[in-house]
Amino acid sequence: MTVWRQDRYGTAATVTSRAVPTPAPGPGEVLVRTEAVSINSGDIHLMQGSPRMVRLFFGIRRPRVRGRGMDLAGVVVAVGTGVDALAVGDRVVGAGTETLAEHVVVAASALTVLPDGVDPADAACLPVAGNTAVVALAGRDLAGSRVLVVGAGGGVGTLTVQLAAARGAEVWATCGARAEATLAGLGAAHTVDYRTVPVSDLPRDHFDLVVDIAGLTPLPMLRERLRAGGVVALVGGEGGAILGPIPRLVRSVFARRRGRRFRPVTATTKSAVTAELVDLLDRGILTPVIQRRVPLTDAAAALAHVEEGHTVGKVVVVA
Ligand SMILES: NC(=O)c1ccc[n+]([C@@H]2O[C@H](COP(=O)([O-])OP(=O)(O)OC[C@H]3O[C@@H](n4cnc5c(N)ncnc54)[C@H](OP(=O)(O)O)[C@@H]3O)[C@@H](O)[C@H]2O)c1
Structure with a gap:
């Protein structure tokens, strides 16, 4: 599968696509086939290692987790042991790590099931x-x-x-x-x-x-x-x-x-809160603003756009 990673801190140009084996979910985890990932300014901070203090927690010389992306929406394609709440075929949204990838392993507890008809790109704007x-x-x-x-x-x-x-x-x-x-x-x-x-x-x-x-x-x-x-x-x-x-x-x-x-304000992403937001989205009370949809094959361009700091609403990477 394709994943977008970087080996050193820097601009979006440091994030490139790699071919890696598709991972398998462990206990309590599921494998999600990614449909949409929205970019957050937090992705840019981690990508650049800025401010410098970030590096104390995420890797002094280079990012410890090399893949970027936090939000995701997609479809469950494999389920690890001990997961009862999700099944293969469920459409989900939530937060994980290295989500700019064709497949992502995520803790089942970090995901929320999407109602029929909700656009995964809209849903992916919600978690962070x-x-x-x-x-x-x-x-x-x-x-x-x-x-x-x-x-x-x-x-x-x-x-x-x-x-x-x-x-x-x-x-x-x-x-x-x-x-x-x-x-x-x-x-x-x-x-x-x-x-x-x-x-x-x-x-x-x-x-x-x-x-x-x-x-x-x-x-x-x-x-x-x-x-x-x-x-x-x-x-x-x-x-x-x-x-x-x-x-x-x-x-x-x-x-x-x-x-x-x-x-x-120090926000952590909670799936119960994301579920409430998804409900508001489903009822038409919340309408994410998507300035640009970028294909996963060009994910670095999405990071570069948000890095400029002038996005109206969100930039979403779509599979
Ligand atoms: N505390 C937390 O837990 C938490 C969590 C998430 C994000 N954040 C922080 O929240 C901030 C926003 O994140 P984001 O993802 O929403 O960023 P974003 O999408 O990149 O925001 C860009 C927008 O900010 C506008 N803007 C820039 N300077 C402005 C100013 N002086 N006055 C009014 N608008 C201005 C830009 O308008 P123009 O294009 O016209 O310049 C652009 O529309 C970041 O600093 C991020 O680190 C904090």
């Missing part, structure tokens, strides 16, 4: 980005609230806007001009082109929740957008070359003022 959006919005009753999503045009942002709007929030979204119409169509009541309107021009003392996905706005400027009792959920941002967003997250602990505080 959707779980992140859910955690960013967690802990609040959003009905009648005002939510500002800073950096709403990408994979996490387009899902965050839809989930917040579906839960009854009035959503404001900052994004590139190209994404404004899309986000309005997804339920944003107000869209703001970040290149012409800085966050400091948005209303003060106005929002119950600010979801900061772009991670470039100074913390006090985000805090000033909140009403008393409001929270800034810190989701993204590249930060410095060595420690990435860590220094900003540390500063946020000391940046609370007058009942306005910050909450770092």
